[in-house]
Amino acid sequence: MLAFIARRLASTVLVMAIVAVIIFLLLRLAPGDPVAIIVGDNASPSQIDAVRKRLGLDDPLAIQFWRWASRVLVGDLGISIFSGEPVAKLIGQRLEPTLSLAATTLSLAVVVAISFGVLAAWKVGTWIDRAVMALSVASFSVPVFVVGYVLIYVFAIQLRWLPVQGYQPLGDGVLTWARHLVLPSIALGLAYVALIARITRTAMLDVLAEDYIRTAHAKGVATGPVLMKHALKNAGVPIVTVIGIGVALLIGGVVITETVFNIPGIGRLVVDAIQTRDYPIIQGVILLFSGIYVIINLLVDLTYTLLDPRIRH
């Protein structure tokens, strides 16, 4: 068990190191001199050389990487070119909206998707099953921003049930906070729901064909407990896996959703950085989001051992 966790931790560190190298090299491949961007247009060649030396940009790549990586490890993501503020600070200021959106979407999506998936597997072959599967293919095909604008048009502009855009901090009251998150969470979660519901249905169908399910039915266990206790728990591994893999979908979607709904989160930070070509911000956000993705998938692997004690190889 401990050996398994240690091995998974080691491979996580390795993957993150490779991610860091890729992101580092990507920005170094950029055409144009980063020093020229920093000093501006009016600098003389000797000033440029001085800044280059001061920043250590004339050292070998490996040394530059080492210097950059050791700063990242203590949470220093560099300085934004545009605003001159530390990137870590800018990210910190925008953490709450993004975390709120991610948390509501994730919890809503997982509950809805697993319910639909279990329902479709239980009623396999009926119109309910077919409707769930058709909805799942359809919602996998509609981009986040199209769903977002349709929701805004129907529920905010026409029906006026919910606010059009924006974000209210949790500190200003739970109700307004939640009202601002309903539409973004649905838009962001739709494709994720489709993905999880599909896998849940498949995994449940596999388990429902097992002998012990028939035994449970035969000895008079009610349908509810058979589905939720006997079947769902044993179908857990593939479901948890896809919840983890699907987080990538969610992260990409956050960037778009925050733009559609004008939410001042980390996603907006990176979109604004595209316009100003603020590479340190782009670099910092990618690193952060990749780290989150890798850590979530590490947690997923560790929950396997709780769901299925046989996976401790």
Added chain:
Amino acid sequence: MAEATAAMATDAGQPVLRRAGAWRFVRRNPTMVAGLAILTAMVIIALLAPWIAPDPLTMKPVQRLKPPSSTFWFGTDQLGRDVFARTVHGARISLVVGISVAALAITIGLVVGLLAGTVRWVEAVVMRLMDGLMAIPAILLAIAMVSLFRASVGVVVAAIVIPEIPRVVRLVRAVVLSVREQPYVEAAVAGGARWHKILWRHILPPTIPPLIVQATYIAASAILIEAALSFLGAGTPPEIPTWGNMIAADRIYLGRAPWCIFYPGVALALVVLAVNLVGDGLRDRLDPRIARRM
């Protein structure tokens, strides 16, 4: 193509039977046929765009934000441009990006995957690199690449291809690893066949059916990512109409002129849905092992 194979399966020589075979294919795969029909229509529309639609760039400020009518089928946008013309022309970028990303990702992924599956030291390096690439969310990687270079369709295609390659490499390697242990490959090795012959005759063919399926899913995802990049202003240059930048440009007029967002949005969803339906249909036919699992 699939219809042709279905027809051949019955009897290519007799026209009556061939028609019956085609009809049976339609009846058995209604969703796949629907997807193929939508895609064919879209390809024709995209190819004939300059002839069936007016110029997508002509601005008529007097006619701005006009609702759909007999002159402007899909209405006009904030600059008085014809939304129908722009939607029709937008199909070109989506389809070009979808097809070229799928072709490039499959080709590069196949070569790298075959190498990784057969040469040991390549495997160690490549698979770690792929693990790293897969950990970076595709849209963010694409955003970073597009923001580094000047926006053009080529850069957008490259930026979408790179995050898709690891999936192809993993798939190819998995197939190669399972095939490598098969008795017929061992027999070929024992028989003294040369390695390129083994690769070409025995190892390559079984990777093709799952790759065809994978290509459709990559095309669908490429179309979605291109639209997202255009929407975020990190994609195709704004002078080329795409569904993504159309929606981005007119989103503030959602309440006044919903047609500016509705039509490109529907077109986008329809194309991606069609590609996904064809993909699901191909998967059921070509890859029964996965078909049972999904």
